Amino acid sequence: xxxxxxxxxxxxxxxxxxxxxxxxxxxxxxxxxxxxxxxxxxxxxxxxxxxxxxxxxxxxxxxxxxxxxxxxxxxxxxxxxxxxxxxxxxxxxxxxxxxxxxxxxxxxxxxxxxxxxxxxxxxxxxxxxxxxxxxxxxxxxxxxxxxxxxxxxxxxxxxxxxxxxxxxxxxxxxxxxxxxxxxxxxxxxxxxxxxxxxxxxxxxxxxxxxxxxxxxxxxxxxxxxxxxxxxxxxxxxxxxxxxxxxxxxxxxxxxxxxxxxxxxxxxxxxxxxxxxxxxxxxxxxxxxxxxxxxxxxxxxxxxxxxxxxxxxxxxxxxxxxxxxxxxxxxxxxxxxxxxxxxxxxxxxxxxxxxxxxxxxxxxxxxxxxxxxxxxxxxxxxxxxxxxxxxxxxxxxxxxxxxxxxxxxxxxxxxxxxxxxxxxxxxxxxxxxxxxxxxxxxxxxxxxxxxxxxxxxxxxxxxxxxxxxxxxxxxxxxxxxxxxxxxxxxxxxxxxxxxxxxxxxxxxxxxxxxxxxxxxxxxxxxxxxxxxxxxxxxxxxxxxxxxxxxxxxxxxxxxxxxxxxxxxxxxxxxxxxxxxxxxxxxxxxxxxxxxxxxxxxxxxxxxxxxxxxxxxxxxxxxxxxxxxxxxxxxxxxxxxxxxxxxxxxxxxxxxxxxxxxxxxxxxxxxxxxxxxxxxxxxxxxxxxx
Numbered sequence: 001x002x003x004x005x006x007x008x009x010x011x012x013x014x015x016x017x018x019x020x021x022x023x024x025x026x027x028x029x030x031x032x033x034x035x036x037x038x039x040x041x042x043x044x045x046x047x048x049x050x051x052x053x054x055x056x057x058x059x060x061x062x063x064x065x066x067x068x069x070x071x072x073x074x075x076x077x078x079x080x081x082x083x084x085x086x087x088x089x090x091x092x093x094x095x096x097x098x099x100x101x102x103x104x105x106x107x108x109x110x111x112x113x114x115x116x117x118x119x120x121x122x123x124x125x126x127x128x129x130x131x132x133x134x135x136x137x138x139x140x141x142x143x144x145x146x147x148x149x150x151x152x153x154x155x156x157x158x159x160x161x162x163x164x165x166x167x168x169x170x171x172x173x174x175x176x177x178x179x180x181x182x183x184x185x186x187x188x189x190x191x192x193x194x195x196x197x198x199x200x201x202x203x204x205x206x207x208x209x210x211x212x213x214x215x216x217x218x219x220x221x222x223x224x225x226x227x228x229x230x231x232x233x234x235x236x237x238x239x240x241x242x243x244x245x246x247x248x249x250x251x252x253x254x255x256x257x258x259x260x261x262x263x264x265x266x267x268x269x270x271x272x273x274x275x276x277x278x279x280x281x282x283x284x285x286x287x288x289x290x291x292x293x294x295x296x297x298x299x300x301x302x303x304x305x306x307x308x309x310x311x312x313x314x315x316x317x318x319x320x321x322x323x324x325x326x327x328x329x330x331x332x333x334x335x336x337x338x339x340x341x342x343x344x345x346x347x348x349x350x351x352x353x354x355x356x357x358x359x360x361x362x363x364x365x366x367x368x369x370x371x372x373x374x375x376x377x378x379x380x381x382x383x384x385x386x387x388x389x390x391x392x393x394x395x396x397x398x399x400x401x402x403x404x405x406x407x408x409x410x411x412x413x414x415x416x417x418x419x420x421x422x423x424x425x426x427x428x429x430x431x432x433x434x435x436x437x438x439x440x441x442x443x444x445x446x447x448x449x450x451x452x453x454x455x456x457x458x459x460x461x462x463x464x465x466x467x468x469x470x471x472x473x474x475x476x477x478x479x480x481x482x483x484x485x486x487x488x489x490x491x492x493x494x495x496x497x498x499x500x501x502x503x504x505x506x507x508x509x510x511x512x513x514x515x516x517x518x519x520x521x522x523x524x525x526x527x528x529x530x531x532x533x534x535x536x537x538x539x540x541x542x543x544x545x546x547x548x549x550x551x552x553x554x555x556x557x558x559x560x561x562x563x564x565x566x567x568x569x570x571x572x573x574x575x576x577x578x579x580x581x582x583x584x585x586x587x588x589x590x591x592x593x594x595x596x597x598x599x600x601x602x603x604x605x606x607x608x609x610x611x612x613x614x615x616x617x618x619x620x621x622x623x624x625x626x627x628x629x630x631x632x633x634x635x636x637x638x639x640x641x642x643x644x645x646x647x648x649x650x651x652x653x654x655x656x657x658x659x660x661x662x663x664x665x666x667x668x669x670x671x672x673x674x675x676x677x678x679x680x681x682x683x684x685x686x687x688x
Contacts, residue, residue, distance in 0.1 A: 041071035051076025055084040062156040073167035074240040086187035155198045159205040166212035173246035178259040179366040185267045200323040262370040269379030276440045285485045288440025291447035292489040348380040350418040385444035411459030435480025479520040515572035528602045534560040563621040576634035581642035611681035
């Protein structure tokens, strides 16, 4: 049908009224006549009257309908169109229902692609390849360029609607533009929170839109691989119509400007929170941005495994991981452009959360002042961590972060402790969920602590209780966190901060408290490692000239160089095991052994050190400790008898036969061999 015969042209007002014309568009709108509608919408008067009612009709036709939507954004009534755009944002369905209607709609969208090959070409990546410009000039050339895969319809809708908002908001001339901005930003966040994929493309669209609001001209960094978003976010450069309801010439009061900036600052912190908290390791142990691992690789390369791929290498070579770096870098830069400084972020992180009173609808009301607009606490943490990590990874010669704030202004005590208190589920809050928070949140929190260590920014705890509370939180993270990666970094942070305490009695008290009260076997294993390290350092094999370890503080001998430390810890290092492993029913005893085997083996190895290192015997009175705590009778012999009991139980026909595996057999063999080594070392106590 010729364009002149199109109902969209024949029924143009004044042939019909606007309401009738809208009805005709609704019943005749197809993908094929979108170019005709685009021509029609160049009529400013027409678009002003009907544009806002076309938004919901055109959104399902994206990406082909983007040109028409941009016409509406340029020429429609901006106040009315914004209402429709924000409504459409909230109604985007990111997960299509699995029903016949959806299947039929997808099938119709594929058009004539009825055979399997055509359908495959329209739905798989790469969808098609196209000849390059040089190839078109040279017939027969085989040069091709890869066309990016099409984005899902929901993502197309999100990006295109944000592109409209970037055109609409600058057009509104009102005394209080923050009211429109507040509603818009809330709708974007609500929509973004429902997404399950393609978040990088969507967040980059958010960043581009926000820059259009602020007038920032900084170019966006190109991503490694082109995506469908590039085409969608290309806005028409044609003239935009003035606001037909303008109530001001464009001059905005300082208070209103402050509110708009605070709204955008708050928006950025909430966007980074939404993005970061959904990042998962999936099958690999890559928590969030893996900031902790990348910091350690940069600052302590000797701790990396030679020949193994580093986390930095993976973030550089893996497209998906590199996309995370791109997004966070762009968000951090945007926050800097919005004058969001580290001091404000720290205040937000450490602020006491206000209790909301009233109905849940109050949070949707436009703010009355900039002070009424809260930043996201978690988003502020992510942003602060991104800036400080950037100062370590990319500015190694300077102790100044990219935000211009000295790293030395952030210490373990009290700054990092405040971060832990307000951003994680600490024991003081009574939730009992410490370590189960999103991995990206734990990674960011620990990364700030590691940066403090690298810059020797420990600070001074006000009390011993404050010091102990900090260690308890980090130590619990090293035990509870599901990620081995994060557990290792938490353990390093705990051990290093513990060793920074100059008072050896405070260190001893924490080690004893951990051994006595901690229910987690792996944390008790760490405690054995701490006392082992303290013992070795405080008791060198021979006097070392200039030795300045913890053995002496001034003229005072370290408590770890006296019998007091081991005497106080022995009941917990070498506990009585007869009741738990021999008297208990075999199934219960077996479970006890499985839960504590690592601790038993670590304690046995430490005991072997105490027995075989003869220079320790006199100063630490090892013989008295061995005798007074009945280590042989209450700890070593029950373990030996239990090993025999369980070895017999896992044999065919035994009570534990179902538990028998190669791993179990190896564990019992290791336990037996370790006990033999300890038994043979006992002779050193007798001078043999």
